[in-house]
Amino acid sequence: MTVARASRPETAPDHPPDDxxxxxxxxxxxxxxxxxxxxxxxxSIVVGLFLLGILAPLLAPVSPVxxxxxxxxxxxxxxxxxxxxxxxxDQLSRxxxxxxxxxVLGLVAVVVAATLxxxxxxxxxYISGLFDGIVMRTMDFILAFPALLLxxxxxxxxxxxxxxxxxxxxxxxxxxxxxxxxxxxxxIREREFVQAARALGASPFRIIVxxxxxxxxAPLIITTTLAMGLVIVGMAALGFLGLGAQPPTPEWGxxxxxxxxxxxxxxxxxxxxxxxxxxxxxxxxxLGDGLRDALDPRxxxxxxx
Amino acid sequence: MTPCLKVRGLRTYFHSGWGxxxxxxxxxxxxxxxRTLGLIGESGCGKSLTALSIMGLVDPPGRVESGSSIEFExxxxxxxxxxxxxxxxxxxxxxxxxxxxxSLNPVYPIGYQVAEAVRAHEDVNRxxxxxxxxxxxxxxxxxxxxxxxxxxPHQLSGGMRQRVMIAIAIACRPHLLIADEPTTALDVTVQAxxxxxxxxxxEKLDMALLLITHDLGVVAQLADEVAVMxxxxxxxxxxLPATFAEPKHPYTxxxxxxxxxxxxxxxxxxxxxxxxVPSPLSWxxxxxxxxxxxxxxxxCRNAYPDLAGTNxxxxxxxxxxxxxxxxxxxxx
Numbered sequence: 001m002t003v004a005r006a007s008r009p010e011t012a013p014d015h016p017p018d019d020x021x022x023x024x025x026x027x028x029x030x031x032x033x034x035x036x037x038x039x040x041x042x043x044s045i046v047v048g049l050f051l052l053g054i055l056a057p058l059l060a061p062v063s064p065v066x067x068x069x070x071x072x073x074x075x076x077x078x079x080x081x082x083x084x085x086x087x088x089x090d091q092l093s094r095x096x097x098x099x100x101x102x103x104v105l106g107l108v109a110v111v112v113a114a115t116l117x118x119x120x121x122x123x124x125x126y127i128s129g130l131f132d133g134i135v136m137r138t139m140d141f142i143l144a145f146p147a148l149l150l151x152x153x154x155x156x157x158x159x160x161x162x163x164x165x166x167x168x169x170x171x172x173x174x175x176x177x178x179x180x181x182x183x184x185x186x187x188i189r190e191r192e193f194v195q196a197a198r199a200l201g202a203s204p205f206r207i208i209v210x211x212x213x214x215x216x217x218a219p220l221i222i223t224t225t226l227a228m229g230l231v232i233v234g235m236a237a238l239g240f241l242g243l244g245a246q247p248p249t250p251e252w253g254x255x256x257x258x259x260x261x262x263x264x265x266x267x268x269x270x271x272x273x274x275x276x277x278x279x280x281x282x283x284x285x286x287l288g289d290g291l292r293d294a295l296d297p298r299x300x301x302x303x304x305x
Numbered sequence: 306m307t308p309c310l311k312v313r314g315l316r317t318y319f320h321s322g323w324g325x326x327x328x329x330x331x332x333x334x335x336x337x338x339x340r341t342l343g344l345i346g347e348s349g350c351g352k353s354l355t356a357l358s359i360m361g362l363v364d365p366p367g368r369v370e371s372g373s374s375i376e377f378e379x380x381x382x383x384x385x386x387x388x389x390x391x392x393x394x395x396x397x398x399x400x401x402x403x404x405x406x407x408s409l410n411p412v413y414p415i416g417y418q419v420a421e422a423v424r425a426h427e428d429v430n431r432x433x434x435x436x437x438x439x440x441x442x443x444x445x446x447x448x449x450x451x452x453x454x455x456x457x458p459h460q461l462s463g464g465m466r467q468r469v470m471i472a473i474a475i476a477c478r479p480h481l482l483i484a485d486e487p488t489t490a491l492d493v494t495v496q497a498x499x500x501x502x503x504x505x506x507x508e509k510l511d512m513a514l515l516l517i518t519h520d521l522g523v524v525a526q527l528a529d530e531v532a533v534m535x536x537x538x539x540x541x542x543x544x545l546p547a548t549f550a551e552p553k554h555p556y557t558x559x560x561x562x563x564x565x566x567x568x569x570x571x572x573x574x575x576x577x578x579x580x581x582v583p584s585p586l587s588w589x590x591x592x593x594x595x596x597x598x599x600x601x602x603x604x605c606r607n608a609y610p611d612l613a614g615t616n617x618x619x620x621x622x623x624x625x626x627x628x629x630x631x632x633x634x635x636x637x
Contacts, residue, residue, distance in 0.1 A: 129365075192407040199360055199402075200422055200473065201395030210421070214412045 039290030086134035117177025125185025126190025343524030346534035418452025542617030
């Protein structure tokens with residue numbers, strides 16, 4: 001039987017058994033960034049885009065809303081690195097300010113959704129019973145709507161605008177986090193250390209905040225990061241439909257739809273916002289994938305085998 | 306002197322779709338201040354559930370039935386509001402569990418977890434709590450506690466983790482420590498160390514200790530008294546070592562006989578108790594041990610004998626009532 005024994009995959013010594021209890025301590029961020037190319041590239045893109053957005057007032061050559069009717073639809077040149085649009089506004093400035101809109105809004109929407117969703121999910125999972133049933137059926141109800149349809153619904157009621165987009169994605173995202181964190185709460189509340197904490201007189205609130213939440217941040221971070229990409233595309237889609245940012249506010253989706261008709265005569269107007277959306281989504285996806293590989297030892301083991 | 310813990314007629318039932326599981330069904334216990342009571346019995350007899358009932362940690366569908374009485378230092382714990390119960394837990398009664406591997410939160414360093422236990426019940430600042438934590442870690446004989454305090458649970462061995470659990474449990478100087486199979490998951494040499502640690506701390510802190518185990522050796526080593534549990538009830542209780550020297554209940558006797566010893570051979574195999582613990586959904590009529598008892602007679606199958614006896618040793622067996630003459634001679 002030596003053949004069979006030899007063919008069995010050996011467990012690498014640096015690879016602890018796949019047991020959540022004996023897994024290595026959460027690794028510090030610097031070593032995560034060093035070890036994973038995916039995280040390195042994704043993080044650079046995301047941080048870079050945030051910097052571009054935040055520093056837009058300093059970086060933009062001119063105001064994004066300054067109209068110059070003498071220089072409409074200029075191709076990229078020394079004066080206008082990305083050309084100008086049909087009103088002679090500098091495309092580079094508009095892209096930079098658009099970055100600010102998309103990145104900041106996307107982050108706020110996801111953070112709002114994740115915070116509310118996590119709170120609902122943790123409570124629901126910990127309390128369980130009838131409360132859990134009612135809350136989760138409500139979440140299922142919201143989940144039944146496609147995200148974009150729900151956003152359209154919110155905008156139909158509240159009217160178009162960035163705040164409404166924020167509300168739409170903030171609410172629309174809640175069920176995803178609620179479901180995730182409910183599952184985490186359900187499994188972690190049965191762990192012995194929770195029982196031990198109860199035996200020491202810890203209150204339910206304390207158990208949720210100090211014991212269940214810290215043990216479920218990894219999946220929360222992964223989901224949040226991956227969701228950022230989706231939300232950015234979703235917001236661009238609403239902008240494209242003219243339901244998000246209203247003129248003259250620069251926004252990637254709105255910029256795309258504005259220049260759609262001039263695809264052949266002025267392609268630079270279409271390429272630059274499209275490329276930015278692609279870059280942002282790629283950045284978040286790479287970061288999310290990398291974090292998942294790094295933070296979830298179960299998945300990592302599967303990948304390595 | 307009023308006993309530290311006095312349990313009377315404790316019944317913890319599970320109400321499920323299949324019927325009512327009477328997992329703990331009329332348990333009486335008494336534990337004096339600073340004394341150690343060993344609660345023994347085989348798996349599924351309700352030992353752990355008795356402990357959880359005392360702690361008020363029985364989750365639905367389980368329920369401590371009305372009529373049960375758990376008196377702790379003269380105070381009735383059954384029906385105590387949850388907020389007050391939270392204060393009792395940890396402050397006055399603490400509990401350590403069987404699995405030191407998973408009883409610690411994997412995301413925090415151990416020193417932090419001990420300090421948290423201190424802070425949960427005492428109004429002290431972070432630095433003081435940490436100093437107290439290190440002192441507690443030293444008390445449970447963790448070497449170089451200053452360094453170990455920043456270790457995560459996975460960096461410690463099972464024995465060390467159980468010591469940390471004990472440190473957390475004694476952080477608030479409870480008057481009663483419930484140890485639910487504290488050494489089951491540990492290897493033998495470590496078991497001995499943890500047991501002697503428990504004995505030492507019990508003396509030092511003047512705690513009462515309720516030691517739940519199925520290891521008779523552990524009880525013999527540590528306990529002042531023993532209570533033997535079978536099928537949700539106490540079948541025998543009494544002082545040690547007298548009770549082990551002269552067990553009155555056939556179940557206790559059978560348990561003592563079934564301890565594996567060195568030198569067992571095919572000719573002299575391990576003594577076992579035939580059969581299994583019956584299901585709590587349908588306990589046998591009469592004495593619950595009767596289907597497995599070697600000395601069973603008619604009365605056993607019809608009525609349950611109460612726990613009664615003299616000189617501190619009490620037994621729930623008809624053999625004992627009917628008289629010593631029937632004992633050892635199997636009845637028709």
